[in-house]
Amino acid sequence: TIxxxxxxxSTRLLRYATAGHPGAIVVNKDRSSSVLGGRSWPIGFSSDEIYGTDSLTVDPGDRMYLFSDGIFEVMNAHGEIWGRHRLQKTIEKVANQPMELGLASIIDQSRTWNAQGRFDDDVAILGVEFQD
Incomplete structure (x- = not known):
């Protein structure tokens, strides 16, 4: 996936495309968030798949978070998945923190939800803050 x-x-325009990867989450200065990217097949999965691009204008102070599915596909003791919605809400809550602390908090929240206390899948998360 990608x-x-x-x-x-110079134009503040972010162009993006996805192929089977979870959509990035962008948080605005007012701490509202949106998910970038729709559903598509991973690269090489289907020879008929057509991949398009989308775009978004970002402002100084906006943040974008990219992540692997291992961060949100963890289950608690009741078999409930932490899920994208909880991940998105956690990102909104930590978006005013210094980036390094916010990313650590997101990982900690996912690990806390996880009944096993460890990750069985790969976990990657990247935070980007747009500047002038």
Missing amino acids: WVGVWQC
Whole structure:
């Protein structure tokens, strides 16, 4: 799977495409968030798949979070998945923290939800803060 983006700083335009990867989450200065990317097949899965691009104008102070599915596909003791919605809400809550602390908090929240206390799948998360 892949999520790829190109940011043109002079126009503040972010162009992006996804192929089977979880959509990035963008948090605005007002701490509202949106998910970038729709559903598509991973690269090579279907020879008929056509991949398009989308775009978004980002402002200084906006943040974008990219992650692997291992961060949100963890289950608690009751068999409930932490899920994208809880991940998105956690990202909104930590978006005002310094990036390094916010990312650590997201990982800690996922690990706390996880009944096993460890990750069985790969876990990756990247935070980007857009500047002037």
